Amino acid sequence: METLQTPLTNLQLELLKVFARPVSEPDLLEIRRMLAKFFAEKAMNLADEAWEAQGWTAEDTERLLREHHRKTA
Secondary structure: OOOOOOOOOHHHHHHHHHOOOOOOHHHHHHHHHHHHHHHHHHHHHHHHHHHHHHOOOHHHHHHHHHOOOOOOO
16 A cells, blocks of 8 residues: 655645534535535635736726636646
């Protein structure tokens, strides 16, 4: 068996504690949704802060939506 090279994060440890007990499928789904919502809100807040720091406007939003941003490998 391969040994773990990277220690677990504090979040991973906390989740292991939570999931050490049996959890029903509906509860598991609710927990997943709560985690997704939490991280989505964090991402949106960071994006809002960056948006404000750049002083971007609704016109910038439209321009960004029309531009091609992918880079070739």
